[in-house]
Amino acid sequence: MSHDTPSLPTSALRPPAADAELLPKLVAYLRQMRTDLREEWARRITGEQLLRVMTEEEIFSEVTAVYDNYVDALETGSVETLQAYARDLSERIIRRGVETHEVLGIVVLLRDVLARSLFLRYQEDPELLERVLNSYEPAANRIAVTVGVSFVEERERVIREQQAAIRELSTPVLQVRDQLVILPIIGAIDSRRARQLTEHLLNAIQANRARVVVIDITGVASIDMTVANHLVQTVTAARLMGASAIITGLSSEIAQTLVDLGVDLTMMQTVGDLQGGLEEAERLLGYKVMRDDAPSVTATA
Amino acid sequence: MSVPILKHGDYLIASIQTALSDQEVLGLRDDLAERVGRTRARGIVVDVTALDVIDSFAARALGAIAATAKLRGAKTVLVGIQPDVAMAMVQFQLDLAPLKTALDLEEGLAVLQGSGGEAGGDGR
Amino acid sequence: MDDEERIEIGTDADIVEARATGRALAVRLGFSRTDATLIATAISEITRNMLVHAGRGTVELRGVYERDRHGIVVVASDDGPGIRDVELAMQDGWGAPGSLGLGLPGSRRLMDELEVETTVGAGTTVTMTKWRSRDTPERLRDQRGQQEHEKERAWR
Numbered sequence: 001m002s003h004d005t006p007s008l009p010t011s012a013l014r015p016p017a018a019d020a021e022l023l024p025k026l027v028a029y030l031r032q033m034r035t036d037l038r039e040e041w042a043r044r045i046t047g048e049q050l051l052r053v054m055t056e057e058e059i060f061s062e063v064t065a066v067y068d069n070y071v072d073a074l075e076t077g078s079v080e081t082l083q084a085y086a087r088d089l090s091e092r093i094i095r096r097g098v099e100t101h102e103v104l105g106i107v108v109l110l111r112d113v114l115a116r117s118l119f120l121r122y123q124e125d126p127e128l129l130e131r132v133l134n135s136y137e138p139a140a141n142r143i144a145v146t147v148g149v150s151f152v153e154e155r156e157r158v159i160r161e162q163q164a165a166i167r168e169l170s171t172p173v174l175q176v177r178d179q180l181v182i183l184p185i186i187g188a189i190d191s192r193r194a195r196q197l198t199e200h201l202l203n204a205i206q207a208n209r210a211r212v213v214v215i216d217i218t219g220v221a222s223i224d225m226t227v228a229n230h231l232v233q234t235v236t237a238a239r240l241m242g243a244s245a246i247i248t249g250l251s252s253e254i255a256q257t258l259v260d261l262g263v264d265l266t267m268m269q270t271v272g273d274l275q276g277g278l279e280e281a282e283r284l285l286g287y288k289v290m291r292d293d294a295p296s297v298t299a300t301a
Numbered sequence: 302m303s304v305p306i307l308k309h310g311d312y313l314i315a316s317i318q319t320a321l322s323d324q325e326v327l328g329l330r331d332d333l334a335e336r337v338g339r340t341r342a343r344g345i346v347v348d349v350t351a352l353d354v355i356d357s358f359a360a361r362a363l364g365a366i367a368a369t370a371k372l373r374g375a376k377t378v379l380v381g382i383q384p385d386v387a388m389a390m391v392q393f394q395l396d397l398a399p400l401k402t403a404l405d406l407e408e409g410l411a412v413l414q415g416s417g418g419e420a421g422g423d424g425r
Numbered sequence: 426m427d428d429e430e431r432i433e434i435g436t437d438a439d440i441v442e443a444r445a446t447g448r449a450l451a452v453r454l455g456f457s458r459t460d461a462t463l464i465a466t467a468i469s470e471i472t473r474n475m476l477v478h479a480g481r482g483t484v485e486l487r488g489v490y491e492r493d494r495h496g497i498v499v500v501a502s503d504d505g506p507g508i509r510d511v512e513l514a515m516q517d518g519w520g521a522p523g524s525l526g527l528g529l530p531g532s533r534r535l536m537d538e539l540e541v542e543t544t545v546g547a548g549t550t551v552t553m554t555k556w557r558s559r560d561t562p563e564r565l566r567d568q569r570g571q572q573e574h575e576k577e578r579a580w581r
Contacts, residue, residue, distance in 0.1 A: 091564070161560060195388075198388065199384065199385075199388065199459055202384035202387055202388065203384050205384070205404070206383075206384055206404070209404055209405075209408075210404075211404070211408070233391040233392065234391075236391045236396075237384075237387040237388055237390070237391045238387075239402060240382045240387040240390060240391070240397065240402050241382055241384065241387055241402065241404055242380065242402050242403035242404035242405075242408055242409075243404070320441050320445070321441075322436075322437045322438045322440070322441050323437035323440065323473070324437055324438075353448070353462065353465065354444055354462065354465045354466050354469050355466075356466050356469040356470050356473070356528070357470060357528050357531065358469075358473060384459075385458050385459040385461075385462040386462055388459050388462070388463070389459075389462045389463045389466045389535065390466075392463060392534055392535055393466060393470075393531040393532075393534055393535055394517065394531060394534065395531070
């Protein structure tokens, strides 16, 4: 039996005062048993067919890190480091397809492995065993919940990011012909996506030297005030870069919404359908045909 | 004179090379006013490609340049506003109207010559 | 890496310095080029206000690092005459005759947060903040670095 007694801050994981002396002893014991218990835990994980996407080496490596963090959390009463580790671990394994039940499963297994070990250690003395378990259980349960919740939160965050990435990829700006680009918008737009689309469009105006942009919203079911304002802003920004904007595909619902919202429709040119919009664009660009070649610039005194 | 002003036929081209302090902006405004008067230029192209920020002060000065030029019978076209600067201006709600704008120097000259399809002015 | 800057404002050339410094800090904090321009524009407006109405002042720029987001905080303070009617100052109409033209509403549109503390006759402090969220790969890189550090300390 070892007797480490480091001095520690109190925390929510702390059991009643009399049993507070026990926790350091438990922690010391669990550290002493580190090798055996990690191996047992890893064995049980594989036995229950959890973390199948990972190799045995990977499992053992994670098991080691979690074990050490777990025991640290028991000792210090602080779950912060464990939380941070849990999030880090979650980010890595979520993308590999590890599921929620596996993560909760392995945490619960660890709790069991440690509990059984404590039981074996203190079973000769039922009174002491009871105190030991009183000390251990609340802390262990809180840790299990912390890890589980961290994993679920990370999973939700990853899903949101993936959805945003898909939305970004799904709207290209097309150059149709010289000096004309089309931005077809499909699906729901929120403020953030609207800003992205505008940036995209303005960069395309510069890259393609577009003088006319056709923004087609045939694929948009409805818009609210925020998005309507973004649309007006986009048209204005395009104008600042020397490009005229034509909005096409306005449904009568959206047109009505714009009117109701008080959007100044004289600020933008609208045409019913994409085809009509392209014809109008060509008409606007038609002026170019009669132009002279661009003259060169000479400096004077 | 910190901003070089070149004469190109009937037109003046003011090419801003770096970020300008407020005083330099006002200096440009006065220089252009004087040059337009003296040379009887028919139009000015102000190239702001190098401006990384266009705020309310710069916008007012650019407006003043155009207004003064107009008094002397010259049109003004602003060219070279960068995408991120355009974004900032619309989000700030800085309106440059009735200033005409074009993508770059080549387009700007085309607008002045009356053969480019222009943007700006009344917004169409 | 310096993520705190302080610029004394006394001439219009200082406005250029303030916004260039702001842009550089924004870029270091990982803001996009567009956002860096928004921030620089807001700094330009607020700094000019200070110069015009108070004659001089200071601009402090600071990076804020949270787990899920990074932010830039701009604090412009002066000992000038103060703003008599803040609500009026926050209304649009910078170019219109009779308006205060302080560029405050515009700056608020460019940034995420903007607060004005002012006392007539004593001075004004404008604090504005812009945030950007941190994506997973970025947070992962940080966690890695921190974890190595934690592991070294964990075992006594």
